[in-house]
Amino acid sequence: MAEAHQAVAFQFTVGPDGIDLHLCHEALRQVYLSGLHSWKKRFIRFKNGVMTGVYPGSPSGFIVVVTSYMSYNKYKQLDPSLGLIAKLGQHVPISRYMSTDTQKIVGGVLVGTGLWVTIIIIMRNVLKCLLSWHGWMHARHGSLPLSTRLWMLLVKVFSGRKPMLYSFQSSLPRLPVPSVKDTCSRYLDSVQPLMDAEKYERMKALTKDFEENLGPRLQWYLKLKSWWSSNYVSDWWEEYVYLRGRGPIMVNSNYYAMDYLYVFPTSIQAARAGNAIHAIMLYRRKLDRAQIKPLMLLHTIPMCSAQYERMFNTSRVPGVDTDTIQHVNDSKHIAVYHKGRFFKVWMFYDGRLLLPREIEQQMERILADKSQPQPGEESLAALTAGDRTPWAKAREAFFSRGKNKQSLDIIEKAAFFVTLDDTEQRLEPDNPVTSLDKYAKSLLHGKCYDRWFDKSMNLIVFKNGTMGLNAEHSWADAPIVGHLWEHVLYMDPNQLGYDEAGHCCGEPHPNLPGPQRLQWDIVPECQETIQSSLTVARALADNVDCHIIPFTDFGKGLIKKCRISPDAFIQMALQLAHFRDKGKFCLTYEASMTRLFREGRTETVRSCTIETCAFVCAMVGDETREQRLKLLKQAAEKHQNMYRLAMTGKGIDRHLFCLYVVSKYLGEDSPFLKEVLSEPWRLSTSQTPVQQVELFDLVKHPEYVSSGGGFGPVADDGYGVSYIIVGENLINFHISSKRSSPETDSHRFGINIKKAMLDMLALFQLENNAN
Structure with a gap:
């Protein structure tokens, strides 16, 4: 073990002639190389700071x-x-x-x-x-x-x-504050199709009263904040939407990313972990050196990179009333969980990053370790899966001193967390539906005690070599983790590869110190808290109904021939599917980004519009194909316009959210804001974009790309839908809902999505056009 190896670095004996020192030259060499590595890193960060500062x-x-x-x-x-x-x-x-x-x-x-x-x-x-x-957004694609x-x-x-990753940060504009009048007008437009005449008139009266009385006063404070801070939304969004939530973050907040569906680089668990961990550490090195290219729309327009800063060495720390995010500048180890035991694995030796075969060697040692978990250790991570307040109290009572504090620090300050899962997950051709649903549930919550949900991300490697990610949401949004995951999936088979036997390339290290087993002293009272959190987490996990649809009938290739936005097409299909599923419309959330502005995160596109409802009613009514097609194009155009408004800082929900926060600070009660913020999102949707298309040949090998990821339902009686457009001919849908709701069924909704997609494509009669 590592601690035993380091203990012999310095020895001494006391004799009649004084103290006789014995120094281990190899250990001193490692100390020197470690210090050299640290100083190199500091110099690089200083240099990058200077380069970014003058860019x-x-x-x-x-x-x-x-x-x-x-x-x-x-x-x-x-x-x-x-x-x-x-x-x-x-x-x-x-x-x-x-x-x-x-x-x-x-x-x-x-x-x-x-x-x-x-x-x-x-x-x-x-x-x-x-x-x-932002006038460029209104130009048609390909005809600027x-x-x-x-x-x-x-x-x-x-x-x-x-430019380096953070070169444009000081040149990005600040997120503008929309006028209260414009936001209120757009809000009324968004809820009109969801209310009957009486409820809508009542809401109009509430809106008018707010717009004329309390709204301008709250707006003044918000304007002041927008002038003073880099972004008037992001800090409050992080604190009140994420960190102050007292319920479990497992399922409710954390999300997952999947491996390839149709490609299996190796079936050796330790080898897959070796390549994946090495690729992640290479990405971290590029991130530390700011060598990752900033994301540029149309290869010209830069997007904010602030969210990358806390990707590694980050953990969410529970508090009684609110959580905090703990981030350290550097970490030279990872934390690994396997069969109830926690290990610390150093990522550097001889002053360099461990090679894939050396990391595989460390994973093999962990897999071969037959020691039993210490009392309470196996289910310890359930504390991060349950309610936040009990975890905060337990952390203060049982993990604030001694070996428990030392071991917890190792986990929380690790670069990231790894689970060597003892189950097997992957797409099974003979049983595709059940196998994919099981795979999604495993990534979303696992056994509720074998992922450390507070870490910025968990790499999960299954027994058969399949892998995935589980990410904590407060520090950044899914596209940031998606960028890393694309890098890992590209590096794994294409750059790092495996030998004929399925092992990582290279040779094991003859003198590499082994992993360090973490030590715990978990008293019975703490074990009771762990079991209580596990009970809460299991009830939540068992209630989640996950379903994945690899939609292969057509993809964006055919949708683009219809001269319609693929995202708008899919959103209209979701609206049609939802109406057929439940027989009614609902408030719909589609995530869009505001990273065109400094420290921007997300905004909401309210996809259920008057035009959308008109199209859906036409599809379930007796209208002609021509009428349906006309209404579809109008709904898609309205959706695209809503998306543009959200991206350019003219959305509805973040502005209303911040006005609500200001009202609470002022002690003002607003019936309008209270009602708006309490409305449930019964259909929550998000697209996972493929950001680094240059890494993948999606024409020849569409299977060599992530199959996307998913998240839990936002409302108890609603659906969560994530989708990824893979190449020209494949769209993967990730659907979630709660089994406890009699109104929802993820598999039924999946069937309705398929039917809606096919019915909408039929409106364009592409076969006739081709002839």
């Missing part, structure tokens, strides 16, 4: 500006300091110690530096102004008008060259 400027640009400035002044026989040195000499005897030529050089450098900084400030502010214009092309050219000119 779109650069050191080479500084040299060019200063040299050009001094050359020009020398040619014109001018004082390069513009009299600066002379003025300084009046107050500081600087000129006594410098020759005239030296004064000219120093003055030229000072003024040239000022000129360089001025150019940087101008470029940043011009870029910020350019990025505040001249004005938009000129705008994109200017954005590229002022964006600089070779």
Whole structure:
């Protein structure tokens, strides 16, 4: 074990001649290499901070500006300091110690530096102004008008060259605060199809009263916050929506990402873990060095990268009233769980990152360990799956000192958490429905005690080599984790690979210290709390009904031939499926991003609109194909416009949420806001985008991409639907609901989604058009 190996590094004996020291040179070498690695990391972070701080400027640009400035002044026989040195000499005897030529050089450098900084400030502010214009969103795909092309050219000119991950942060505009009048108007428009005439008139009266009386006062405070903070939504959203929730985060908040469905790189659990862990650590190295390219829409428009900062070395810490997010700058180990035991595994040796075969070697040691869990250890992680307040109290009472604190610190400060699961999961061709549903439930909640749900992410590797992720939601949104997961899935078979026997490439390390078993002293009172949390978590997990549909009838290739947005098409299909499933419309949540703004996270697109309802009613009524098609196009266009508004800071829900928070701070009671914030989202939807399309050949190998991920239902009587558009011919749907609700059935809803998709495609009569 690692602690035994380190114990022999330094030994001494006391004799009549004094103290005789015995130093282990290998251990000292490891200490030296570890320190060297740390200093290299600090230097890289410092360098990246400087590079990001002066972007779109650069050191080479500084040299060019200063040299050009001094050359020009020398040619014109001018004082390069513009009299600066002379003025300084009046107050500081600087000129006594410098020759005239030296004064000219120093003055030229000072003024040239000022000129360089001025150019940087101008470029940043011009870029910020350019990025505040969103007219490009209204252009049709593939046919950008001249004005938009000129705008994109200017954005590229002022964006600089070779940006790093955080280069654009200071150039991104702030999220604007919509007017109360516009938000209220859009809100009424969104709820009109969901209310009868009497309820709608009542809501209109509440809205008008709020708009004329309390609303403007709350808006003033919100405007003040928007001027003072980087983003007027994000900190409150993180605190009140995520961290202050006292219910379980398992199922209710955490989400999952799946492995390939049709590709099985290896069936050896330790080998798959070795490659995956190594790929994740390589991603972390690139993240530390800011070498990940910032996401750019249309290869031109930068998106905010702030959420990447807490991807690793991060854990959610429970509190009695509110949780906090603990993030450390660096961590050299991971925490691993297997059959009720926790292990600490160092990721570095000889001053370098462990290679895949060496990580596999460590996983093999854990799998071969036959020791039994300590009392209470096996189900310990159930504390992170149950209600937050009991976990907070137990953490303070039983994990604030001694070996329990040390072991808990190791888990919470680990780079990430790994579970070597003792079950087998994957798509079984003979039983696709049951096998995929079981796979999804395992990733979403497992056994309720074999994932550490507080960690920013859990890598789960199953006994047969299949894997997946479970991610905590408060620190970032799903696209951030999705970006990492795409990197891992690409690196695993394509860059790292396996040998013929299915092991990681390379050789085991002959002197690698083994994993460290974590030690616990879990008293009976704590074990009772663990069992109580496990009971709560199991009841929640057993109630979740998961269903996955690999929809293979058609994909975005055919949808684009219909000249309609694939996302709008799918959202209309979900509305039609939901109406057929329940016989009524409901408030629908579709997540969109606001990362065009600094520190932006998400906004809600209310997909159930007046136009959507008209289309759905036509599909279940007696209207002609032409009428249905016309209404579909109108509904899709309305949806696209709603999506644009949400992306550009003109959404409804985040603004109303922040107004509600301000009202609570002021002690004001708003019947309007209270009713709006209490409305349930009975259909919650989200698209998982494929962000790094250059990594995957989706034409030749559409199977070599993630099958997406999913989340639990938001409402007790509602559905959660996540979907990913894979290549041109495949769409994967992840559906969840609660078994306790008589109104919902995930499998029934899946059947309705399939039927809706096919019925909508039939409206376009593509076969006739082809003929």
